[in-house]
Amino acid sequence: MVPKGWSVKTLGDLTHYSAFGPRFSSDLYSENGNVGTIRTTDLNDEGEINYSTIPYANVPDSFKSHFLDDGDLLITRSGSCGIPCIFVRQDKPVIAGAFLIRFVLNEKADATFLHALLKSEKVQIKIQNLASGGVQKNLSGTNLKKLELLVPPLPEQKKIAQILSTWDKAITTTEQLLANSQQQKKALMQQLLTGKKRLLDKNGVRFSGEWKWLKASELFKTVSTKNNSETEELLAVTQDLGVLPRSLLERRVVMPDGSTKGYKLVVPGNFIISLRSFQGGLEYSSYRGLVSPAYTVLAPIKTINDEFFKHYYKSYDFIGHLAVAVIGIRDGKQISYSDFSFLKLPYPSLEEQQKIAAALSNADQGITALQQKLDALKQEKKALMQQLLTGKRRVKVEEAA
Missing domain, CATH: 3.90.220.20 (DNA methylase specificity domains)
Known part of the structure; x- marks a missing residue:
């Protein structure tokens, strides 16, 4: 009609x-x-x-x-x-x-x-x-x-265009705010995770003193627990979403063909070296489950703040050092624990680790809020377009004088 x-x-x-x-x-x-x-x-x-x-x-x-x-x-x-x-x-x-x-x-x-x-x-x-x-x-x-x-007639076209342009401006403004927040977080990571910028301790005094930098082998060990129950959840290791149950992953994943007895057990707090970690860093797991034996699973051997290292393993500083460490590795070859083990990792006091992690997590929350706002604006505009561009919802056009 x-x-x-x-x-x-x-x-x-x-x-x-x-x-x-x-x-x-x-x-x-x-x-x-x-x-x-x-x-x-x-x-x-x-x-x-x-x-x-x-x-x-x-x-x-x-x-x-x-x-x-x-x-x-x-x-x-x-x-x-x-x-x-x-x-x-x-x-x-x-x-x-x-x-x-x-x-x-x-x-x-x-x-x-x-x-x-x-x-x-x-x-x-x-x-x-x-x-x-x-x-x-x-x-x-x-x-x-x-x-x-x-x-519709030209005046109604112009009115609809004006409404949609207003939504576009709101979307563009939010996109710019999101991009700025993401850039600011990257800069903050570079400063906080290398000790160039120090925060205040619980007494309001700025942290001071040199950080310890330890070999990765002094902070993390490999774990390889196999022969687990086949009822354990299967986990997917991704660069954009981290480690999560395959059942929560919307994209298609290849399911194992046969027994998973040879798969490795992952528990919350483990880090995983994935195939292309030199491009996107190490992945952190908040879940218990099984991963392919091709992955290297790491567990801390010293007391650490998980969130601090979760952020550090995604920083340019770490990824850059890891990329240098694996120069010469053929494309597609798994990064081994030995490739990783001699890298120097920061080990500030636990209190400073916690403060840095909290600051970066706050930045993440701001980014998430802006992303949610942007997604909502785009969805609302899409719904509005479906009504305006089909005539299901009409706009009031001013009469020509």
């Missing part, structure tokens, strides 16, 4: 004309180029253009007809085809790359509204159905012009 005042129009009805981006020799690219070129790699999945990554070239005057105007619609035509984006005028002229189709919109379409509509799930399904080819899908301007869209 078509909402009152809305109509079905094709993309061709909303555009003056369309054209593929031009091709030219890569020899023309130059740091001092006068014309930028938007490539598919300069777009993200949300249809946003990263203008800082587009290359510039010295192209002939004959390319002037391809210069993009503010509000032009671009759609990827090959590979990840169907991603729409709206061009925003830059200081220098910019053209669309050869794998983009340019649509110059007419007076019947608001660019921001149309961009949102083209990104919607239902319209994206229609766009993919217009693509031809097998593994490598392709779109043509001719086919895209036939794309049928349900659109």
Whole structure:
């Protein structure tokens, strides 16, 4: 059912004309180029253009007809085809790359509204159905012009676009706050976990004195408890989520084929050296369960604050030292305990370990809160779009004077 005042129009009805981006020799690219070129790699999945990554070239005057105007619609035509984006005028002229189709919109379409509509799930399904080819899908301007869209009158388009832009600003602001908090935490880790910045003790006095730096073998030993009950939970070791039961992992994991008698027992407080620890650090387990015998399981032999070492094993300082220690190891080879054992690890007093861990955990809580806020904003905007872009929820448009 078509909402009152809305109509079905094709993309061709909303555009003056369309054209593929031009091709030219890569020899023309130059740091001092006068014309930028938007490539598919300069777009993200949300249809946003990263203008800082587009290359510039010295192209002939004959390319002037391809210069993009503010509000032009671009759609990827090959590979990840169907991603729409709206061009925003830059200081220098910019053209669309050869794998983009340019649509110059007419007076019947608001660019921001149309961009949102083209990104919607239902319209994206229609766009993919217009693509031809097998593994490598392709779109043509001719086919895209036939794309049928349900659109309101221009004033209502502009009002919807204004509402969605307000949500976009809130999302962008939260994304910036999140990025800043993540960067600040990284800087704080670098200072606190190397002793460059000292905190206050329980008496309000700043910690002082040199830290002990001990060999890893003086702080941790390997443990390999096998022949466990097959009713023990199977654990997954991940770089982004740490160690957790496979049953909690949404992504697909390979389950063991046969007995798990040869698997190693992990208990809360253990650390695990995974295959690519030199890229992402060691993983900490808060769970009891079994892991593949390919992993090296570590247990502390001195009293430590788990959270302190959990943060340290994810720090640039540690990962950098571990990467140096394993230079020459073939890609795919497991890092052994001997590779790890001679590394020097910080061992400040337990009280200072606890204070550092608490400070970094507080930073994590702030980051988590911002991430949750960002996820909620995106979800709420998505729900709102589903109503506004289909006419299920109408907006009030001011009457023209």
